[in-house]
Amino acid sequence: MRTDIFARLDREPEPPKIVAPRMSRHRIALFGGTLAFYLAIVFAVLVTSWLVALDWKVMLFRPYQQWPELHAFLDYYVVLGQRGPTAVMVACWLGWRSWRQHTLRPLLVLGTALLLLNVTVGAVKLGLGRLGPHYATQIGSAEMFAGGDIFPSGHTANAVVTWGILAYLATTPRARRYLSALSATVSLGVGLTTVYIGTHWLSDVLLGWAAGLLILLALPWFEPLIARTESWIFDLREQWRARRRGVRPALAPQDGPQPVLLPQSIAGEGAAFAGTAATPAAPATAAAQMATGVATATATATATGARARAHTPTVCPERPPVAPAGSRRPPQHPDHGSRTTASPARPMTGG
Numbered sequence: 001m002r003t004d005i006f007a008r009l010d011r012e013p014e015p016p017k018i019v020a021p022r023m024s025r026h027r028i029a030l031f032g033g034t035l036a037f038y039l040a041i042v043f044a045v046l047v048t049s050w051l052v053a054l055d056w057k058v059m060l061f062r063p064y065q066q067w068p069e070l071h072a073f074l075d076y077y078v079v080l081g082q083r084g085p086t087a088v089m090v091a092c093w094l095g096w097r098s099w100r101q102h103t104l105r106p107l108l109v110l111g112t113a114l115l116l117l118n119v120t121v122g123a124v125k126l127g128l129g130r131l132g133p134h135y136a137t138q139i140g141s142a143e144m145f146a147g148g149d150i151f152p153s154g155h156t157a158n159a160v161v162t163w164g165i166l167a168y169l170a171t172t173p174r175a176r177r178y179l180s181a182l183s184a185t186v187s188l189g190v191g192l193t194t195v196y197i198g199t200h201w202l203s204d205v206l207l208g209w210a211a212g213l214l215i216l217l218a219l220p221w222f223e224p225l226i227a228r229t230e231s232w233i234f235d236l237r238e239q240w241r242a243r244r245r246g247v248r249p250a251l252a253p254q255d256g257p258q259p260v261l262l263p264q265s266i267a268g269e270g271a272a273f274a275g276t277a278a279t280p281a282a283p284a285t286a287a288a289q290m291a292t293g294v295a296t297a298t299a300t301a302t303a304t305g306a307r308a309r310a311h312t313p314t315v316c317p318e319r320p321p322v323a324p325a326g327s328r329r330p331p332q333h334p335d336h337g338s339r340t341t342a343s344p345a346r347p348m349t350g351g
Contacts (some may be wrong), residue, residue: 021223054203113165150199153200
């Protein structure tokens with residue numbers, strides 16, 4: 001008897017039906033509030049407000065010098081927000097779930113979220129071009145449009161999306177609450193770690209949190225597309241399996257008259273019957289050949305049926321047939337003698 005964790009997981013029942021989240025009013029309100037916060041952060045940095053002054057104060061405080069004993073641990077902890085390693089870890093877990101639940105939705109949701117993350121966060125990074133704290137040139141400046149790529153924080157946004165996917169795909173409310181708390185703690189720690197190391201401003205982290213949360217809140221809008229993609233992939237798999245087995249798909253019925261296949265004997269009689277008529281000219285196309293074959297087969301069947309009716313005796317259904325009286329022998333020709341009479345004697349000639 002197996003006692004390991006895989007034996008216990010094999011005995012667990014699969015969820016009967018996975019319900020995809022919908023864009024409810026509560027979620028739309030959260031999306032609108034997060035978007036307003038996102039735009040407010042961008043505006044505050046563009047106008048060099050008090051938020052930029054706070055960025056400089058935290059940067060000049062140099063947290064990595066105030067608590068150097070945390071530096072070794074946080075260098076490894078910040079990897080939880082790096083896109084490559086986290087995507088591989090979460091994809092392995094979701095791949096196992098996809099295999100167990102017989103669905104591709106977990107992997108497709110992860111791929112959709114990462115694609116949205118790269119497009120939206122990458123476009124804002126390149127568009128605003130903010131320099132990081134280690135490359136700042138003027139104290140008190142926002143360092144915008146200078147060729148940088150740190151606003152918003154990619155590590156923070158990636159931590160929110162990658163670990164938040166686990167809570168988004170949870171199948172029970174209890175698991176969703178626990179995973180939401182776990183993903184929030186990890187993403188909060190990753191963002192503050194980037195500020196501690198000095199690779200991001202504090203406003204970068206705030207905007208990264210908002211960017212990742214916007215992607216998670218917008219995922220229900222992409223659920224119909226994810227469902228259609230999953231169905232399309234499964235259809236391609238079935239077609240590939242059918243080709244491997246050598247099974248050809250059934251052809252759709254065509255409109256119009258179809259050629260009639262006749263037995264070989266009837267076809268031979270029809271050919272002999274049609275031989276007495278003039279031979280038509282050879283058709284120039286395949287369609288003409290098919291039409292000629294149909295006409296010949298129809299004429300053959302008609303002629304054969306007529307001959308069969310001509311040789312069939314007609315019996316009155318109201319009166320049973322009566323056997324004719326007398327001998328059943330046919331009358332003999334007068335020139336032929338009866339076989340029972342003796343033949344005339346031949347003249348005897350002397351020898």
